[in-house]
Amino acid sequence: MNQAALKASIDGLNSITMAVFEYAKDKIIMGAERKTAVITAKTAKCTAYHEAGHALVATLTEGAQPIHKATIMPRGSALGMVTMLPEGDQTSQSLKEMLAYMDVAMGGRVAEELIFGAENVTSGAMSDIKHATDIARAMVTKYGFSDEVGIVYHGGSTGEESASGSTRAKIDEEVKKLTEKAYERASALMKKHKREHSLLAETLLEYETLTGDEVRNLILKGKKPNRPIINKNGGTRGDTSVLSGEDRSKPRLPGMGGKVGTRRDAKDV
Numbered sequence: 316m317n318q319a320a321l322k323a324s325i326d327g328l329n330s331i332t333m334a335v336f337e338y339a340k341d342k343i344i345m346g347a348e349r350k351t352a353v354i355t356a357k358t359a360k361c362t363a364y365h366e367a368g369h370a371l372v373a374t375l376t377e378g379a380q381p382i383h384k385a386t387i388m389p390r391g392s393a394l395g396m397v398t399m400l401p402e403g404d405q406t407s408q409s410l411k412e413m414l415a416y417m418d419v420a421m422g423g424r425v426a427e428e429l430i431f432g433a434e435n436v437t438s439g440a441m442s443d444i445k446h447a448t449d450i451a452r453a454m455v456t457k458y459g460f461s462d463e464v465g466i467v468y469h470g471g472s473t474g475e476e477s478a479s480g481s482t483r484a485k486i487d488e489e490v491k492k493l494t495e496k497a498y499e500r501a502s503a504l505m506k507k508h509k510r511e512h513s514l515l516a517e518t519l520l521e522y523e524t525l526t527g528d529e530v531r532n533l534i535l536k537g538k539k540p541n542r543p544i545i546n547k548n549g550g551t552r553g554d555t556s557v558l559s560g561e562d563r564s565k566p567r568l569p570g571m572g573g574k575v576g577t578r579r580d581a582k583d584v
């Protein structure tokens with residue numbers, strides 16, 4: 316409410332409108348927009364295909380949370396983001412939902428590899444890999460979702476507290492299996508829906524931010540937004556002349572790439 320009131324005051328409005336509430340919600344969940352950031356066409360394209368990968372997998376994977384928004388507008392420390400929100404309050408997750416979350420997390424890295432080649436994959440998926448690994452480790456050590464480890468609870472942040480050396484090795488192996496299978500599922504889905512992935516990425520370059528409904532219409536119906544295009548420069552933003560005609564920017568730096576956002580992430584904002 317405070318963010319909405321501040322925005323309404325800055326815009327000279329007499330009351331807080333729904334558009335202002337939407338702005339405030341996005342700022343809290345996704346971070347503040349960095350409109351002055353200098354983004355090259357190369358960086359924008361990498362970000363667009365990365366985020367489109369997350370969005371495609373989220374839309375087509377049963378058990379994934381509904382997409383709230385997808386954006387390549389730099390926000391906070393991220394160059395882009397796909398935010399997902401559960402339908403109502405959620406205090407627990409099913410096995411299917413956890414597996415779906417891991418698949419979505421892997422979507423960005425898979426997209427970069429398929430579009431730009433393995434040698435051009437960036438470090439932008441660091442937080443995605445971390446989230447997927449955290450879920451996988453909790454599944455194995457906290458929730459009893461591993462036949463090899465069994466229906467047991469292992470304490471500690473990594474789930475290896477008081478575990479024997481052989482058990483720790485088994486836990487690590489099971490976590491690796493889960494993340495690798497998630498990567499394989501995301502890759503298969505991306506290859507099957509290559510056309511939809513490219514359409515979504517190119518649309519993100521044009522509109523920068525898409526609502527959940529717009530993402531679903533694009534992927535499921537091939538229907539683009541019925542509103543003016545925002546960016547006609549291939550995603551380029553800011554004064555790129557500061558680069559002296561040379562693209563010195565790296566597509567992503569550790570901790571600075573796009574990420575999958577959920578309500579859980581919003582608690583850390």
